[in-house]
């Protein structure tokens with residue numbers, strides 16, 4: 001279909017560009033620490049009681065952790081789809097069914113949300129009880145290894161589970177803190193965080209690992225688009241924004257953002273902002289800010305809603321899709337408050353985080 005062709009052509013272009021840039025500069029994404037971490041993980045994998053593979057809920061297939069393919073006999077394994085706040089709920093249900101059919105135990109979570117993490121903790125504890133009951137385990141200590149590609153949120157999840165697990169077990173003492181960062185490759189060593197007592201449950205947070213070379217160009221562009229696994233600088237930001245808008249323009253996601261359109265009264269939005277900022281204040285001490293409450297995110301969502309809903313072209317046609325994307329670039333510059341004298345090469349990546 002012509003409309004899809006804008007998205008897929010751009011995806012291919014981005015993927016190939018990433019691969020070329022990576023091979024030309026011999027940088028790829030396989031940092032030296034990944035080689036050391038790989039052997040440390042491979043040594044420990046058969047020794048842990050449970051493996052939790054963390055994937056990005058938006059791209060659960062593309063964020064597969066390749067290392068686990070070498071351990072087909074590893075039965076004690078769960079697939080945790082993190083960042084569900086950024087994923088399409090309907091698609092997520094489909095992915096849950098898909099993983100169940102693959103004989104995996106799937107779970108969806110938002111590691112920035114306390115209730116969601118509590119749900120995961122209960123789920124993990126139930127798995128641990130199952131292990132103990134089935135006589136798979138006799139010791140007082142259970143270890144769970146968190147594995148995944150870079151930036152899927154392993155450390156964020158480890159911190160939240162550690163914090164909630166310690167509080168619910170009534171344990172005092174200083175909390176540990178794994179490094180969380182929007183840049184990939186920040187976790188360089190394996191660290192252990194306690195998340196439960198009776199039995200003691202320890203999480204091993206591991207550095208994110210990607211395959212040394214990614215041959216599939218479209219996979220490269222998906223990893224680049226979801227922002228994180230592949231380092232900035234290898235990707236042409238403008239192409240990435242076009243790819244993102246082409247995908248967004250083809251789905252119904254924007255309809256949810258009518259409330260951010262310029263037609264909604266400013267008063268309603270102010271009231272909404274004040275309620276959410278009170279909520280935010282309460283949560284801020286323990287959890288990172290929920291990006292969906294950011295006024296710029298509201299403006300960006302409003303701009304996207306306005307441009308798509310007022311567009312009367314045929315998105316099946318490539319030229320119309322490009323016309324809409326051009327109109328969106330103008331509207332988004334305003335939403336991001338980009339001064340008029342700043343040229344075309346603005347960092348378009350910020351739109352991806354909205």
Ligand SMILES: Nc1nc2c(ncn2[C@@H]2O[C@H](COP(=O)(O)OP(=O)(O)OP(=O)(O)O)[C@@H](O)[C@H]2O)c(=O)[nH]1
Nearest residue numbers: 083111150151152153154155156180181185187208
């Ligand atoms: N929206 C959203 N962001 C998340 C979530 N979990 C983590 N993040 C963000 O994703 C980014 C990466 O999180 P990390 O915990 O550092 O990821 P990691 O997998 O440990 O990364 P590496 O150290 O590269 O292996 C950070 O900016 C987090 O705040 C989530 O559930 N929702």
